Amino acid sequence: MSRTQNGVDHILSEMNEQIHVRKRHQMAPGYSGKDNPELESTMDVYIAKFVHLVRSRYLSTPYCAKSFDIGEKAQFLAVDVINAIGLGELLGDLDNDEDWFEYVKQMRIGLRINRILTSFGFTWRTPSGLGRVLRHCRVRIQERAKSGLREQSDMLTSFVRHGLTPEDLVHEVILQLIAGADTTSTAIRCVILHLLTHPPVYKKLQDEVDAAVAAGKAPTPPRIITAAEAKSLPYLQACIKESMRIHPPITSTFPKRVPDSGNTVIVDGKSVFLPPGTNVGYSVYALHRDRRTYGEDVDEFRPECWLLGKDQARLSAMNKTHDTTFGYGRYQCLGKPIAEMEISKAIFELMRNFDLSLARPENPWKQENVLGLFFHEDLLVHAVDRVQGATA
Ligand code: HEM
Known part of the structure; x- marks a missing residue:
């Protein structure tokens, strides 16, 4: 900001x-x-x-x-x-x-x-x-x-x-x-x-x-x-x-600058080197419309999707994504x-x-x-x- x-x-x-x-x-x-x-x-x-x-x-x-x-x-x-x-x-x-x-x-x-x-x-x-x-x-x-x-x-x-x-x-x-x-x-x-x-x-x-x-x-x-x-x-x-x-x-994408040493991160299972000084931001919209996290009806308003107690792994991924609404770490x-x-x-x-x-x-x-x-x-x-x- x-x-x-x-x-x-x-x-x-x-x-x-x-x-x-x-x-x-x-x-x-x-x-x-x-x-x-x-x-x-x-x-x-x-x-x-x-x-x-x-x-x-x-x-x-x-x-x-x-x-x-x-x-x-x-x-x-x-x-x-x-x-x-x-x-x-x-x-x-x-x-x-x-x-x-x-x-x-x-x-x-x-x-x-x-x-x-x-x-x-x-x-x-x-x-x-x-x-x-x-x-x-x-x-x-x-x-x-x-x-x-x-x-x-x-x-x-x-x-x-x-x-x-x-x-x-x-x-x-x-x-x-x-x-x-x-x-x-x-x-x-x-x-x-x-x-x-x-x-x-x-x-x-x-x-x-x-x-x-x-x-x-x-x-x-x-x-x-x-x-x-x-x-x-x-x-x-x-x-x-x-x-x-x-x-x-x-x-806002709230970009963060990669430190002078550069950084290696995992994206979709692949190792990616980020050069020093790169700005890395995130799209909160895209994260919250990801079918892999929220399912096929991702575009629909359905509060019940947060009450899927039986699928703890999915719920945990959803909650982590929800947290990014407020930034991370x-x-x-x-x-x-x-x-x-x-x-x-x-x-x-x-x-x-x-x-x-x-x-x-x-x-x-x-x-x-x-x-x-x-x-x-x-x-x-x-x-x-x-x-x-x-x-x-
Ligand atoms: C629904 C309401 C809110 C949302 C969605 C929200 C979202 C965010 C986001 C995305 C960041 C940036 C994180 C980053 O840099 O990556 C942030 C930072 C911050 N927000 Fe909020 N915010 C909300 C309410 C508030 C309120 C009520 C306050 C003050 C009373 C506040 C104070 C701050 C401060 C001080 C930071 C800077 C934290 C830091 O850089 O260490 N926010 N907020």
Whole structure:
């Protein structure tokens, strides 16, 4: 991934192996929640706001249908969550039901500009776009530094405790927004779209959700399902993996450079020498549409394929391939547990609280891929309340 400022690396653009390893070491405790015990409860606050926003402003009734872009609300959720857990900031997209600080708008402008410039080998910051977001992060980090960063238990505090400098923090925080907010909200949108276009799957998942609630395997509202409880629901997890298989949330090839000694790898059983300096990337689409891994119906959305308990060898290959959605090995996404937690909680709570349907089935969303990230618009749905007596 390209830098957000000329000459300055964040962890994802860092090509010096030693620095990359050191940074991972410094940042992993903040990402894993080890240094940040309030990560899940903070996320729950925003999942609850997400549900509240739909319930308070967008419910349809038998007498009046109200369409709204649930993809936009998922984006607000992801931006609010990253800001809260990463920057310790209450941004308020969900509270205000708008792109409050124009993060989404500015980020999209910045990425669209960079799409053109990176083709010529440049990066550029505009006064709006990424430049504006960078400025905001810098100010916010300075404010936090003045108010005694070491006192709180969040990611920023953890990064400082493990030796990141204030300038490092600016670029790591902006990376979190770019790498974490669009990807996670895209994943939520993809699950929603695939559920809404496959009624038997939708019904089966809602049955699993209702059964979990009836059996006390999920807390009663307004409490939010825990990450551990959501992880134990096999069909929910199968629906999420299958949606991300059919539509990976990010499609960049994330090239890695072969070291100066060169490297020999095995491809289809044959030994292949890779010369020093070669860039090796991967196509996440191709990996997830490989018939040898997923079978003949690889192009179809079928969550049941993840529940083939009897074929452990195939399942293991599928799971390994699924992991590549988040990169591989020592480069793997640091935010994977956070993303998985957020997607699972958001989908569970939507299914528990609302009956959703597509408002424009003939044209369910507008999609654009910019530098591997997806921008979606107009995922218009109707939401009917399922919870008797719930109040907005
Ligand atoms: C569905 C959601 C997400 C997907 C699909 C995803 C995917 C990826 C991928 C493919 C990589 C690149 C691995 C490589 O270089 O080979 C990556 C790296 C990274 N992601 Fe994510 N990501 C997601 C969510 C998040 C979130 C929520 C955060 C932050 C809270 C985050 C933070 C990072 C960071 C810091 C790296 C750099 C890791 C490194 O270079 O060591 N990601 N992600």
